[in-house]
Amino acid sequence: MSYRELVKRIPHAMYERLSEKLMDVLLEAKGGGDVPSSLAKTILYYWQRDQLASEAGLVNLLQAVEIADPEGATAVLDEFGLEEVKLALRPAER
Amino acid sequence: MMMRSFGIEFVPMELYWRTTYYSIQAERLGYDNIWITDHFNNRNVYVSLAVIANYTDRIKLGPGVTNPYLVHPVMTAQSVASLNEVAPGRVVCGIGAGDRTTLDMVGVEMKAPLRTVREAVEVIRRQLAREKGGYEGRVFRTAAGARFNFKVQNPIPIYVGAQGPKMLRLAGAIGDGALINASHPDDIREAVRHIRRGVERAGRRVEDVDIAAYTSFSVAESEKKARKPVIPVVAYIVAGSPPSILEKHGVSTEVADQIRSDLANRRWGEAFGAVDSDMIDAFAVCGTPEQCTEKIDALFKTGITQFVTGSPLGPNVRGAIDLFGREVLPHFKES
Numbered sequence: 001m002s003y004r005e006l007v008k009r010i011p012h013a014m015y016e017r018l019s020e021k022l023m024d025v026l027l028e029a030k031g032g033g034d035v036p037s038s039l040a041k042t043i044l045y046y047w048q049r050d051q052l053a054s055e056a057g058l059v060n061l062l063q064a065v066e067i068a069d070p071e072g073a074t075a076v077l078d079e080f081g082l083e084e085v086k087l088a089l090r091p092a093e094r
Numbered sequence: 095m096m097m098r099s100f101g102i103e104f105v106p107m108e109l110y111w112r113t114t115y116y117s118i119q120a121e122r123l124g125y126d127n128i129w130i131t132d133h134f135n136n137r138n139v140y141v142s143l144a145v146i147a148n149y150t151d152r153i154k155l156g157p158g159v160t161n162p163y164l165v166h167p168v169m170t171a172q173s174v175a176s177l178n179e180v181a182p183g184r185v186v187c188g189i190g191a192g193d194r195t196t197l198d199m200v201g202v203e204m205k206a207p208l209r210t211v212r213e214a215v216e217v218i219r220r221q222l223a224r225e226k227g228g229y230e231g232r233v234f235r236t237a238a239g240a241r242f243n244f245k246v247q248n249p250i251p252i253y254v255g256a257q258g259p260k261m262l263r264l265a266g267a268i269g270d271g272a273l274i275n276a277s278h279p280d281d282i283r284e285a286v287r288h289i290r291r292g293v294e295r296a297g298r299r300v301e302d303v304d305i306a307a308y309t310s311f312s313v314a315e316s317e318k319k320a321r322k323p324v325i326p327v328v329a330y331i332v333a334g335s336p337p338s339i340l341e342k343h344g345v346s347t348e349v350a351d352q353i354r355s356d357l358a359n360r361r362w363g364e365a366f367g368a369v370d371s372d373m374i375d376a377f378a379v380c381g382t383p384e385q386c387t388e389k390i391d392a393l394f395k396t397g398i399t400q401f402v403t404g405s406p407l408g409p410n411v412r413g414a415i416d417l418f419g420r421e422v423l424p425h426f427k428e429s
Contacts, residue, residue: 023115027412032109040111048118048149 019053029068101127101402106137121153123419129158147181159255161192162214171221183248190255266292271304286397306400312380323406324378343376383421
């Protein structure tokens with residue numbers, strides 16, 4: 001399942017707080033250097049336009065956090081009760 | 095009304111996109127200047143600035159500070175002139191004698207710092223103005239015709255980073271701005287006096303010099319949380335401070351020498367463990383938003399015109415910028 005399809009399963013009301021949490025994790029993640037430069041620049045593009053809480057912003061954030069800190073991504077999805085999204089992200093954990 | 099602006103310093107130890115993220119955040123919250131430090135062991139200052147310039151629109155930005163020992167002033171001039179094409183009219187250039195600890199690590203001696211900085215500023219200005227004639231200094235020389243192949247459209251203010259009395263007076267005499275490397279009100283008050291003396295001796299007007307307190311800064315919801323992250327920064331400040339400054343704050347040269355040696359040999363535990371509470375109070379501005387507001391207010395009363403929140407900013411950089419932007423900055427911007 002693509003990240004876009006995953007984000008479509010997240011209620012809109014959660015977008016703002018979720019993007020904040022994911023960004024917190026990304027900024028502190030030890031694996032930040034593994035995030036491809038093109039993806040990092042896309043995130044900056046959305047941040048510059050204050051659109052990280054949009055569907056497209058979240059798609060890129062979720063992807064980056066999954067690369068930089070997979071456990072952090074899981075913890076955030078758990079915190080928001082997004083079990084379905086978590087399992088879709090990690091089918092092996094079903 | 096006296097100008098009051100706010101700068102923020104970033105040390106490009108972080109990945110470029112993190113520094114850029116924080117820079118966008120700082121611009122949005124109302125900061126006026128971004129200063130990026132220049133140390134060989136971190137990411138390149140001009141690469142960092144170029145990326146930040148791409149993602150910001152209003153905020154001024156520049157090296158804070160580069161030094162003429164590791165980077166020849168013609169290259170500094172070239173770098174800021176090139177950056178100006180990416181961020182027209184937004185570029186500033188901070189230059190100082192550099193950090194002794196870092197220069198020692200690469201075997202570079204800080205010879206004749208006053209003359210070196212003065213000549214470097216002259217060379218940078220001549221290069222930016224595309225002067226045809228050569229420059230014959232005692233430290234730097236350029237041949238006639240050694241100039242850019244391109245024009246620089248905007249003025250690029252040069253800020254001189256200073257800590258000791260002579261360098262402060264030099265900053266007042268030749269700088270478009272002065273970056274005072276201090277955090278304690280007594281030190282800054284004295285520094286402003288020296289800068290003004292330099293301004294007067296040079297026959298300039300004090301209003302023409304942007305006097306910035308370039309502080310080690312940390313803000314957090316609690317004082318305890320704010321103090322902890324400043325310890326490593328204070329260790330470096332103590333290691334790099336002249337004996338007169340150390341003596342004034344009751345820090346023995348032996349302790350400072352030991353910290354410098356520990357830092358040079360990467361004995362972080364020993365170096366940071368030697369930093370005590372008095373050193374933090376002497377060399378950092380830190381606390382809750384209310385405490386920081388009070389301290390910054392006191393610093394503006396010394397005559398500074400720009401307050402720079404230097405690293406570490408807080409226990410969490412994003413949180414600290416947000417806290418500062420929401421709870422400290424409005425107190426000054428709205429007054």
